[in-house]
Amino acid sequence: MGLRSGAEYIESLKKRKPNIYCLGKKVDNVLEHPVLKSTIATVARTFDLAKNPKYEDLLTVESPLLGGERVNRFLQPFFTVDHLVKRQHQIRFLQRQLGSCALRCTGLGMVNSLWETTYQIDEAKGTHYLDRLKDWLKYIQRYDIYETGCMMDVKGHRGLRPSKQPDPDMYLHIVERRPNGIVVRGAKASQSGPAISNETAVIPSAYGHDEADGPYAVAFAVPTDEKGITYIMQHNTGDALAYTGDDRDLGNPRYGGGFGSTSLMIFDDVFIPNERVFMAGEWEFSAAIVRTMGLMARMWQCGCRPALMELLTGAAAFAAQANGVANAAHIRSKLNDMTIHSQTAWGLALSAAYQGKSSPSGSGIVLPDSLTINVGKYRSVEGYWECCKLANDIAGGLATTVPSFKDYDNPETHGWMEKYLQANPDVPTEHRMRIMRLIQ
Amino acid sequence: MGLRSGAEYIESLKKRKPNIYCLGKKVDNVLEHPVLKSTIATVARTFDLAKNPKYEDLLTVESPLLGGERVNRFLQPFFTVDHLVKRQHQIRFLQRQLGSCALRCTGLGMVNSLWETTYQIDEAKGTHYLDRLKDWLKYIQRYDIYETGCMMDVKGHRGLRPSKQPDPDMYLHIVERRPNGIVVRGAKASQSGPAISNETAVIPSAYGHDEADGPYAVAFAVPTDEKGITYIMQHNTGDALAYTGDDRDLGNPRYGGGFGSTSLMIFDDVFIPNERVFMAGEWEFSAAIVRTMGLMARMWQCGCRPALMELLTGAAAFAAQANGVANAAHIRSKLNDMTIHSQTAWGLALSAAYQGKSSPSGSGIVLPDSLTINVGKYRSVEGYWECCKLANDIAGGLATTVPSFKDYDNPETHGWMEKYLQANPDVPTEHRMRIMRLIQ
Amino acid sequence: MGLRSGAEYIESLKKRKPNIYCLGKKVDNVLEHPVLKSTIATVARTFDLAKNPKYEDLLTVESPLLGGERVNRFLQPFFTVDHLVKRQHQIRFLQRQLGSCALRCTGLGMVNSLWETTYQIDEAKGTHYLDRLKDWLKYIQRYDIYETGCMMDVKGHRGLRPSKQPDPDMYLHIVERRPNGIVVRGAKASQSGPAISNETAVIPSAYGHDEADGPYAVAFAVPTDEKGITYIMQHNTGDALAYTGDDRDLGNPRYGGGFGSTSLMIFDDVFIPNERVFMAGEWEFSAAIVRTMGLMARMWQCGCRPALMELLTGAAAFAAQANGVANAAHIRSKLNDMTIHSQTAWGLALSAAYQGKSSPSGSGIVLPDSLTINVGKYRSVEGYWECCKLANDIAGGLATTVPSFKDYDNPETHGWMEKYLQANPDVPTEHRMRIMRLIQ
Amino acid sequence: MGLRSGAEYIESLKKRKPNIYCLGKKVDNVLEHPVLKSTIATVARTFDLAKNPKYEDLLTVESPLLGGERVNRFLQPFFTVDHLVKRQHQIRFLQRQLGSCALRCTGLGMVNSLWETTYQIDEAKGTHYLDRLKDWLKYIQRYDIYETGCMMDVKGHRGLRPSKQPDPDMYLHIVERRPNGIVVRGAKASQSGPAISNETAVIPSAYGHDEADGPYAVAFAVPTDEKGITYIMQHNTGDALAYTGDDRDLGNPRYGGGFGSTSLMIFDDVFIPNERVFMAGEWEFSAAIVRTMGLMARMWQCGCRPALMELLTGAAAFAAQANGVANAAHIRSKLNDMTIHSQTAWGLALSAAYQGKSSPSGSGIVLPDSLTINVGKYRSVEGYWECCKLANDIAGGLATTVPSFKDYDNPETHGWMEKYLQANPDVPTEHRMRIMRLIQ
Numbered sequence A, B, C, D: 001m002g003l004r005s006g007a008e009y010i011e012s013l014k015k016r017k018p019n020i021y022c023l024g025k026k027v028d029n030v031l032e033h034p035v036l037k038s039t040i041a042t043v044a045r046t047f048d049l050a051k052n053p054k055y056e057d058l059l060t061v062e063s064p065l066l067g068g069e070r071v072n073r074f075l076q077p078f079f080t081v082d083h084l085v086k087r088q089h090q091i092r093f094l095q096r097q098l099g100s101c102a103l104r105c106t107g108l109g110m111v112n113s114l115w116e117t118t119y120q121i122d123e124a125k126g127t128h129y130l131d132r133l134k135d136w137l138k139y140i141q142r143y144d145i146y147e148t149g150c151m152m153d154v155k156g157h158r159g160l161r162p163s164k165q166p167d168p169d170m171y172l173h174i175v176e177r178r179p180n181g182i183v184v185r186g187a188k189a190s191q192s193g194p195a196i197s198n199e200t201a202v203i204p205s206a207y208g209h210d211e212a213d214g215p216y217a218v219a220f221a222v223p224t225d226e227k228g229i230t231y232i233m234q235h236n237t238g239d240a241l242a243y244t245g246d247d248r249d250l251g252n253p254r255y256g257g258g259f260g261s262t263s264l265m266i267f268d269d270v271f272i273p274n275e276r277v278f279m280a281g282e283w284e285f286s287a288a289i290v291r292t293m294g295l296m297a298r299m300w301q302c303g304c305r306p307a308l309m310e311l312l313t314g315a316a317a318f319a320a321q322a323n324g325v326a327n328a329a330h331i332r333s334k335l336n337d338m339t340i341h342s343q344t345a346w347g348l349a350l351s352a353a354y355q356g357k358s359s360p361s362g363s364g365i366v367l368p369d370s371l372t373i374n375v376g377k378y379r380s381v382e383g384y385w386e387c388c389k390l391a392n393d394i395a396g397g398l399a400t401t402v403p404s405f406k407d408y409d410n411p412e413t414h415g416w417m418e419k420y421l422q423a424n425p426d427v428p429t430e431h432r433m434r435i436m437r438l439i440q
């Protein structure tokens, strides 16, 4: 089939009929929704970039499942250290190109976690989950499917485990077993992507302790508009701007999806056919899949946040130039600190990848070094907040108080803004405004 | 006349005709503008609280200018160390009550800076600016005027001083001297409050170096709807939410004005009568007034941010309880760190006040210790970012991804949200959602 | 009697016969002991400075117990906020003058803690401990006694309380009650000063929980060479230098006592007459005295470490000048950071003092604000380590690797050192070497 | 010849006659000098470990110069990425085994810097320095020589470059050119090792700017007891302990050399024969060699400090157990922080190695990624100070105030110390004392 273009991905969304709510209303057309449309544009771009021969080595990879055909790197489990290292370069590259979350990392995390765990279950129990998984992987690779990963349950009282919650639905679980499949109920929180993706893989988010947790040990894949699934979209300050301002007010108008598409995802007795079920009751293996998916999440954060910090560093450097203070010693020292933060996290991201090891040996899967990735994730969070603080410091108050581009376009106020928001005459006012938006 | 009520303040706004633009349109009625209306509610509340006998000692003070009549503490220069100490308690109290910037500190900064500097000019030059200032102070005290302070110019190229800018208007300056007053031109950046206040005092934001900087050494008071003044409002992510969400989505719906009301304020040849002019060409004194106003700004940041951090600490503690993890050791240790941050800044805020000294002696004005206030301001910024990070850590992902209250009210989705956004059953879902909003 | 001179204090030591061990030998003459002699010189200087009329207001205070006679500030409980504030200035001043711990703060902590607690016990139990304490205070004030404070027990297993330790002696306790007094046994750890002081006051270091802890609730005063007391001196790297190097190698040769005089202090069945016993079994009050003494300790750390940091800042600034790099931007920025650290701690030290309150009201004692002092102590420790790091950064490798002054005096090597350890020709080589020693 | 044993290395020292001064006296026998003897023991151990077949792969490497014979890894330039990665493992391993600086890294830095730069000079100028270097390398590899690296000059006024110093000798330079060699004069500061090594390589420490800096662009190898060389040893607090305490007081008695052996190294007109001269006047290449040697230094710091932090973490964990508080939440959280610090630095150390690249291509030399190594070095310094602070926090006051083992051995005080310095009864008092020493 070959790699899909962004346009083909968008086309595929038109056929879906997901049940989405936002701001108190049902969303009929995701393609025209103020927030979702830019998220969709971001994902579309990841498809287009992967088709670009210049990035073939970085963004695609040979799949042994398809006899060596090149597939999108997001759809391929890690079989070698080189896969891990290239993976880190891939995500840094995409974050830099898109200036935004690429929205596809959860899917890649899933294919690795599921492979490792199905292998382990099969070894221990004589089941054949890995074969089912391979079939599904061939399907998503062959049709270049945009698949996401759902792990995090709403979780209810954090001090209680799934089977001890007052409401048994706080973690997704099997409510019925039929000959040809299972029926699941529950809700996944803060899910990035499924509302605009084609398929999603679902795994538990809590360790199993005993048989009582059996129904909660459930993993499967499902089309994202399956009957019984409802999405209630997040709405935060960042999203709000998409409704009120001009496109340029978004900082990164074309692909600024950011994290702006998470939703509360409800499974109201959804049927999953056996061939898409990868775990159904094996509570002894929940811990392993939760741990590996956690590792995957830390791996991508550690790989993409450095790029976000680099972006902020570049933006701050540009803002300093726009303000006319690029050479001040304290500005240079702050930019230097920002570089220390991004390079600490990035150095650790690569280090964990280079230290990759088979896990478990025999499975074929290679995972990054876990201690290094944990430290890297910690540093990437710490560094990110520091970079935000420093970028705001460098940019000055305008990053907070810049008026909308709608005022810039209004003839009554355009002149004032053009004149008075100019600083360094070498930098056009509009550019200065845009960089301030980006830092905001 | 006595102290005004919030309602009286709001009434006074109806008579004003300021020239305000926002999101590409003229704002006809500030009272109904989604962002300004909550800012106005905040200010109104500062009037009502001052009338409350319970807070008389904290929020009002005897004015020697009005023969001992009690006036709002915001309108009274610092004459004693007790004024400084009570001032810090006042701002901490208001930040706690309002959960928001009180929007009136710039005005208080002005009355001190102007008093000190006009005293110095009069001593050196035999002018009578302090008498004019006293007249204006009596006026604002007697009528309990909401007055703000405008200092920060748009500044153009930061490496060049006012008289060397390519565009001479980048700093506000005198363009014409008439027998009965002066005419000024320029723009003030990021101004909090004047668009919804009664009067504003204006001072320079750059040191004077020689005669060429004379026209830029200008200070005065002016009604905020004076002919020639135009406001272009900021528009950022926080403001945007006021348009799209439900009131409860604002975190602090009643008085959440926050910093949401700054505007770019343009002076297009505005006439100021002599009796309101407090400096007009004495460039040798710009440095002093800039320095003292800076000191005032650091003083209030150091006084109000600790309260903001306390608010975040309380919110995070509540969120932890709502999540059911209030007793976890790492949560308690994070809350402890948040307390260290707020109390460091607050301890320094008080320390600087207690160490207050006459400045210059003879002027009557008492200023806080400058080294301590600088350190305090530094700590309050550092601590504020740390507290934001920690509060987000504690609250979890929902602080970012909570859906709108409009979805909560929508009967189609209300049930799902009620059920699935519940955590600790002792805390109602709606309360959990609201605290997440506040932390956001 | 009046204030003693340093010489009089030293004279008084000649009459004492304490039982001290160091480096495997008994110490016969404290005055000639390489480590103790410099500690003694430091203490002597605190006596001399207090006699200097220039510092009368700072270092002495009117004692109501002696009808208003001026006594050393170290011997006087806090009765007013002014006592607290002056106290902080006193300790900062001494640390600056001596470049070393003044070694007398524990004594001052004791007079406050004991006053507060004896007052509380007397109120609750009808005892007369406060009267005894007043008698002792009059004695030490009248004869200007150097008295120290012993609190910290060796403590054994930190997870067990006194009465539950495998060895009952891990906390000092009453082993016998006689009609005219009590007999105590145990050991106090890391005691600064008693080996070279005249008297010491002793209090518990653990909260009492029930009757079983009764014998551990014991407080008293005792001459420091009382029969049954043995001292085993610490020996660490700093002390070692006193044996090997030249005086100038000590960094601060004249009064560099630093912390170099702590000892493990053993009470081998020591008899205490009733008139010096201030608590004997009232386990309900151990917690209070432990808490208040802890507050006192944090108060002095918060007052003296800023001065230590200022000293390091000055030394680092001098080293930078000696190296010829005083104007480098990164050096200035590091010195600036050091100032932020010292002034944060110092601002909080003063703040806690200014916020002082009666505790409990009626007792006459005024204590600093506890939250502020805790935060101040935390900041002073954090800042101190940062300042050490920064000072080493600024000084360069020589701070670690400078040869001894013995080599500087050796004619065979003097010439090389004079020539090659010269940097900025405006600063003599010897001065550069000395400042490097100080920073070390 | 094969690898030397520690004993053979020590034997070789007996034949040397270096000119060393310490504490004002000439050192006649390095083997019996209190400080040098433990440093020598450390180095001897590096020889013995390398002969251990268990560590062959880690500590030795095939030398292409000797036709594939295995030589000590310290003597072999980096030709592959694997050399870089193993190098980091080597230094971490040694630091862990020795609990101390291995004292041989400067030598390894030299062989890389010299190879790279002589290659570049030969390419540009047609000289044959690299051939000379290879001859010398064969010599040190064949005889398994302990060679060190001298770079840092005393430098005089830091603001002036070599040829502009008031005293021309502040940087080592050529004072005479003879047909068969050169004569050099100057002094190297803070040199670790040469006083107890066999050979040393010397390079400049300042960039050359023009012909005037020519004489300062000089590199060579020289036996460390060559005529004209004098050493004046450092003397600091750590060294002092070697004179006064018992061996066990040193924390790490057997191989605790630490940094305790630096000396000021004077070159008083030393003659160097041509075959050992690797640079003599090519000022355009000083910058390159300084930069690469700096990179080497950062590389080893980044590799060994993590091990030092791990050591501190282990020691602190043991101290917590000895104190009976190993399970306290705040202790565990501090140990966790220490691990974050060591693993950040170690992760970056490896990352820089894995990212190694030919430099310049053609030279055969592979260097670690420079940005990553810089960030790693920064983190290792930052982390090291934090770990010191945290280890002291965890260990408690005894780490500072523990008496000497001489008192522990003294029968008069042994009983008291045995009894009262016991804490957790499961840990012998002597072990608790020793771990406190180590942390000190």
Ligand SMILES: Cc1cc2nc3c(=O)[nH]c(=O)nc-3n(C[C@H](O)[C@H](O)[C@H](O)COP(=O)(O)OP(=O)(O)OC[C@H]3O[C@@H](n4cnc5c(N)ncnc54)[C@H](O)[C@@H]3O)c2cc1C
Pocket (backbone or CB within 6 Å): A323, A325, A328, A393, A394, A395, A396, A397, A398, A400, A401, B106, B149, B150, B151, B152, B154, B155, B158, B159, B189, B190, B191, B192, B193, B259, B262
């Ligand atoms: C929410 C908000 C409310 C505000 N309310 C008011 C108000 O009510 N009244 C009022 O007067 N102002 C107000 N301000 C403006 C505020 O005073 C300024 O934002 C602040 O002083 C910084 O100025 P700036 O934004 O122009 O930053 P800039 O001056 O552009 O500073 C950006 C960076 O450049 C550096 N820099 C600037 N100049 C130089 C130089 N010459 N050399 C080296 N480095 C330099 C700065 O250190 C900083 O790191 C408000 C600002 C905000 C964000």
Ligand SMILES: Cc1cc2nc3c(=O)[nH]c(=O)nc-3n(C[C@H](O)[C@H](O)[C@H](O)COP(=O)(O)OP(=O)(O)OC[C@H]3O[C@@H](n4cnc5c(N)ncnc54)[C@H](O)[C@@H]3O)c2cc1C
Pocket (backbone or CB within 6 Å): A106, A149, A150, A151, A152, A154, A155, A158, A159, A189, A190, A191, A192, A193, A259, A262, B323, B325, B328, B331, B393, B394, B395, B396, B397, B398, B400, B401
């Ligand atoms: C923008 C965004 C996008 C996301 N996208 C996805 C996605 O695509 N797929 C997906 O599966 N998930 C996604 N998530 C969810 C994410 O995985 C979770 O937010 C994260 O794992 C934390 O879980 P939580 O939000 O429930 O926090 P909580 O679990 O409520 O944690 C809050 C605090 O409580 C503490 N805590 C929690 N439980 C305990 C306990 N038992 N004992 C002690 N302390 C405890 C935590 O340490 C934390 O400090 C996303 C989140 C965000 C913010």
Ligand SMILES: Cc1cc2nc3c(=O)[nH]c(=O)nc-3n(C[C@H](O)[C@H](O)[C@H](O)COP(=O)(O)OP(=O)(O)OC[C@H]3O[C@@H](n4cnc5c(N)ncnc54)[C@H](O)[C@@H]3O)c2cc1C
Pocket (backbone or CB within 6 Å): C323, C325, C328, C331, C393, C394, C395, C396, C397, C398, C400, C401, D106, D149, D150, D151, D152, D154, D155, D158, D159, D189, D190, D191, D192, D193, D259, D262
């Ligand atoms: C224990 C130890 C062992 C050592 N072992 C060796 C060894 O084996 N071989 C060896 O060659 N060296 C060795 N060194 C020396 C080491 O390389 C130097 O200490 C280090 O490079 C710093 O140089 P410095 O001590 O002269 O500091 P300085 O150069 O004096 O630096 C002090 C401060 O001044 C600043 N500064 C210096 N110059 C300038 C300038 N021009 N402009 C602005 N700021 C400036 C620095 O940034 C720093 O903050 C050792 C050092 C130590 C501490």
Ligand SMILES: Cc1cc2nc3c(=O)[nH]c(=O)nc-3n(C[C@H](O)[C@H](O)[C@H](O)COP(=O)(O)OP(=O)(O)OC[C@H]3O[C@@H](n4cnc5c(N)ncnc54)[C@H](O)[C@@H]3O)c2cc1C
Pocket (backbone or CB within 6 Å): C106, C149, C150, C151, C152, C154, C155, C158, C159, C189, C190, C191, C192, C193, C259, C262, D323, D325, D328, D393, D394, D395, D396, D397, D398, D400, D401
């Ligand atoms: C230079 C110096 C001078 C001194 N001078 C005096 C003096 O003059 N007079 C005096 O009375 N004292 C003095 N001290 C002792 C000082 O008060 C103690 O060192 C300090 O209170 C800490 O006690 P510790 O050393 O026993 O540490 P520990 O109590 O052993 O503490 C070590 C670690 O264990 C933790 N810990 C301890 N107990 C528990 C527990 N139950 N649960 C959980 N965690 C725990 C602590 O938080 C700490 O992190 C001095 C100390 C020093 C270093």
